[in-house]
Amino acid sequence: MWLDEYQAKNGYAAARKAFADMAEDDIVQTVKDAGLKGRGGAGFPTGVKWGLMPKDESINIRYLLCNADEMEPNTWKDRMLMEQLPHLLIEGMLISARALKTYRGYIFLRGEYTTAAKHLNRAVAEAKAAGLLGKNILGSGFDFELFVHTGAGRYICGEETALINSLEGRRANPRSKPPFPAAVGVWGKPTCVNNVETLCNVPAIIADGVDWYKSLARAGSEDMGTKLMGFSGKVKNPGLWELPFGVTARELFEDYAGGMRDGYTLKAWQPGGAGTGFLLPEHLDAQMYAGGIGKVGTRMGTGLAMAVDNTVNMVSLLRNMEQFFARESCGFCTPCRDGLPWSVKLLMALENGEGREGDIETLLGLVNFLGPGKTFCAHAPGAVEPLGSAIKYFRPEFEAGIAPTRAGELTQVVTPTMVGA
Amino acid sequence: MKIVQKERGWVPDGALYAIGEILGIPASDVEGVATFYSQIFRQPVGRHIIRVCDSMVCYIGGHESVVDAIQTKLGIGLGQTTPDGRFTLLPVCCLGNCDKAPALMIDDDTFGDVQPAGVTQLLEGYP
Numbered sequence: 196m197w198l199d200e201y202q203a204k205n206g207y208a209a210a211r212k213a214f215a216d217m218a219e220d221d222i223v224q225t226v227k228d229a230g231l232k233g234r235g236g237a238g239f240p241t242g243v244k245w246g247l248m249p250k251d252e253s254i255n256i257r258y259l260l261c262n263a264d265e266m267e268p269n270t271w272k273d274r275m276l277m278e279q280l281p282h283l284l285i286e287g288m289l290i291s292a293r294a295l296k297t298y299r300g301y302i303f304l305r306g307e308y309t310t311a312a313k314h315l316n317r318a319v320a321e322a323k324a325a326g327l328l329g330k331n332i333l334g335s336g337f338d339f340e341l342f343v344h345t346g347a348g349r350y351i352c353g354e355e356t357a358l359i360n361s362l363e364g365r366r367a368n369p370r371s372k373p374p375f376p377a378a379v380g381v382w383g384k385p386t387c388v389n390n391v392e393t394l395c396n397v398p399a400i401i402a403d404g405v406d407w408y409k410s411l412a413r414a415g416s417e418d419m420g421t422k423l424m425g426f427s428g429k430v431k432n433p434g435l436w437e438l439p440f441g442v443t444a445r446e447l448f449e450d451y452a453g454g455m456r457d458g459y460t461l462k463a464w465q466p467g468g469a470g471t472g473f474l475l476p477e478h479l480d481a482q483m484y485a486g487g488i489g490k491v492g493t494r495m496g497t498g499l500a501m502a503v504d505n506t507v508n509m510v511s512l513l514r515n516m517e518q519f520f521a522r523e524s525c526g527f528c529t530p531c532r533d534g535l536p537w538s539v540k541l542l543m544a545l546e547n548g549e550g551r552e553g554d555i556e557t558l559l560g561l562v563n564f565l566g567p568g569k570t571f572c573a574h575a576p577g578a579v580e581p582l583g584s585a586i587k588y589f590r591p592e593f594e595a596g597i598a599p600t601r602a603g604e605l606t607q608v609v610t611p612t613m614v615g616a
Numbered sequence: 617m618k619i620v621q622k623e624r625g626w627v628p629d630g631a632l633y634a635i636g637e638i639l640g641i642p643a644s645d646v647e648g649v650a651t652f653y654s655q656i657f658r659q660p661v662g663r664h665i666i667r668v669c670d671s672m673v674c675y676i677g678g679h680e681s682v683v684d685a686i687q688t689k690l691g692i693g694l695g696q697t698t699p700d701g702r703f704t705l706l707p708v709c710c711l712g713n714c715d716k717a718p719a720l721m722i723d724d725d726t727f728g729d730v731q732p733a734g735v736t737q738l739l740e741g742y743p
Contacts, residue, residue: 268671271712306655307667307711309724347618347653350709366652425715427673433715469672469710499714501673515675523709525652 198321201282207327209402213290214333222294222401229400229408230419234272235262235353235390236468236496237573238418238485247377248295249385258386259297260362261288261394263304263311264346264353268469268519270497272423273391275435277304277311280395281318285341287394289327290401292339295387300341303358306348315343350523354572355388357525368527369572392423416441418484426452428502429459435499441487444500445479452502459504463588467496469516470577472584473503493584509589510596513582514542520578531575534565538582545596555593559586617649617656626657654708662697664742667708667721674710677717685732689739703739 201207213222227242248257261284265273277284288300304312319341322328330338344362346352352361356370359381380386400408400420409419418440424447425435431453438447444466448454455461463473466483472493474481481491488495503512521535538561544550562583565575586593620631627650636643650656668674668683683694686705690698697704713719716728722742730738 265712266709268710269673269714270710271714274712307708307721307726309726346655348655348708349653364649366648427714427717428676435715501676501714503676507676512672512675515670516672519671519709522707 196280196282197318198282198325201280205402206282207286209398210286210289210327211333213293213401214335214337217401219294219296222290225405226294226397226400228405231393231396231400231408232418232485233390234392234396234422234497236267236470236494238495241389241393244377244389245291245295245387247375248387249378254385255296255298256384257295257297258381258384259288259292259295259300260355260358260381260386260388261300261302261391262353262355262358262388263302263308263391264358265308265391266305266350266353266523267497268516269425269427269465269501270468270499272425272435272497272499274308274311275423276391276395277308278314281311281314282322283395283398284315284391285318285322285328287397288341289322289332289339290397291387291389291394293335293337297387298338298340300339301362301381302341302343303352303362304343304345305352306345308345312343312345319343349525350519351525351572351574354574357572358388359386366525368525369574371571396420412439412484413441413482415482415487416484417486422483422498424451424483425499426502427499428464429456429504430454430502431456438483440484441482443479444481444483447483447500448479448502455502455504459506461502462505462507463503463509463585465496465501465503465581466493467498467500469519470494470573470580471496472580473509473588474584475588493580508546509585509592510542510546513585514539514546516581517542517578520574524574524578528571528575530565530570531578534561534575535578537561538579545593548596548598550593550597552597554597555586555590558582558593562586617646621657626660654706660697660701662701662704664703664723665721666703666705666739667711668694668705669709669711669713669717669719669721670707671710671714673714674718679718681732682718682720682730682735685735686739689735703742 223245231241232238263273292300328341349367351357352367354369357367361367376386411420421437421439424438427433436451461476465471465473466488478491481487485495517539521539524531524535526532541554541558562579565579567576617627620627632643632646636646692698694707711719713728718730719728720730
């Protein structure tokens with residue numbers, strides 16, 4: 196959708212409202228009151244993140260980054276938004292930039308999204324020509340330049356401090372926090388990093404208000420608004436839908452995705468991307484919001500679920516996933532760099548029926564050693580969450596990979612005899 | 617590095633020193649960055665780059681048989697280039713086409729619902 200059509204459908208109305216009637220702090224407070232949470236997977240409250248930006252007016256160089264380095268397996272919501280509604284993202288960034296007083300913004304787009312890059316660049320050029328980006332936007336005296344930066348390809352660039360390093364042209368190793376990017380970000384300046392979908396929520400909140408936004412979610416949900424949710428795998432109708440928080444996973448799976456294809460049954464499912472744990476069909480009644488999925492023991496993640504059918508061996512699937520995580524580890528901290536390839540080695544042995552006694556315990560040990568709080572960033576905890584849950588629910592499949600001890604390899608135990616007795 | 621690569625197709629050793637000199641940083645730092653990213657090539661690649669998504673949804677969708685079909689057809693493994701310099705075959709992170717798994721990319725074009733039987737025809741579009 197290009198500028199004319201977008202404006203005809205009330206596009207940039209929220210930006211006009213924010214520029215004409217709202218002070219910077221009002222915008223931040225509105226987003227905070229609306230309860231908008233980050234849509235990148237971690238679910239950190241956006242208003243709180245914005246509130247962390249320094250109040251000191253003398254720091255006049257600030258950056259707004261849009262995290263569009265979407266590489267999480269089974270996540271394609273941001274691609275859809277950027278390809279089909281590039282102006283929605285630009286409007287969201289424009290309002291956010293005003294609220295955070297950032298003079299420059301970057302959309303950090305992954306290199307493989309060539310269509311999204313084309314559409315975003317065209318939309319940015321259109322907005323610039325219409326005076327919606329650049330100097331003195333909408334006569335407010337506020338300047339904001341927006342650039343599309345295409346990355347060079349690495350999963351870890353989606354981690355916000357790694358993204359900052361990558362934008363600066365360095366290796367994308369995550370940085371130690373604190374200091375948080377709000378204090379020391381790109382080129383040492385205050386920086387705010389938000390996901391594409393998060394920023395795309397901002398215009399609607401500004402245009403229609405907090406009460407309206409809060410009324411969207413289903414009863415029982417603690418999260419506000421709507422979320423792009425999807426289902427993939429061997430379901431009848433794989434796809435992506437904007438749904439209110441709090442719908443049950445069963446509704447998503449049966450009504451929207453149409454259930455499993457003929458001849459397949461649901462064995463397990465993952466609520467939101469590779470870094471979330473596996474759940475069983477009996478968990479489908481969980482409500483899709485952070486706390487609802489939390490109740491059944493994992494995280495909502497990106498909200499794009501994957502169905503595992505009865506033909507898939509969990510050990511092989513996990514081997515594929517851990518190969519991915521091991522390859523994409525930045526190699527900076529030891530548990531992740533050494534632990535993930537080790538888990539791949541063990542899983543390959545189990546897959547080929549060459550596992551040894553104790554391998555499953557070693558894997559569970561790795562799940563513990565690579566868990567939350569033990570590594571620099573969330574890469575390793577995300578990598579072992581599916582592994583831990585797969586062993587929990589499907590342990591017999593892992594046990595089946597342990598080779599029976601062959602008699603010939605047994606060491607004969609000889610009882611020692613006392614000399615000189 | 618992206619500029620060098622656009623002109624030459626890959627980043628040779630000499631370019632690392634030249635880039636380091638322009639930016640005023642050691643060539644080892646440039647090499648560190650070059651080897652970190654999957655889209656910077658430190659050896660010559662083919663005219664066309666095939667990137668096969670190997671993430672879990674494509675795994676469930678049967679991407680391994682697609683990779684096998686391409687490998688058999690071209691006679692190369694992952695990370696290798698055909699002797700005639702036509703194709704380089706690489707794995708890639710999730711391409712965001714999970715609803716149409718398995719997916720792959722050839723140069724800037726993305727394809728979904730790829731089946732092993734359709735591989736030959738697909739490759740013929742890239743001489």
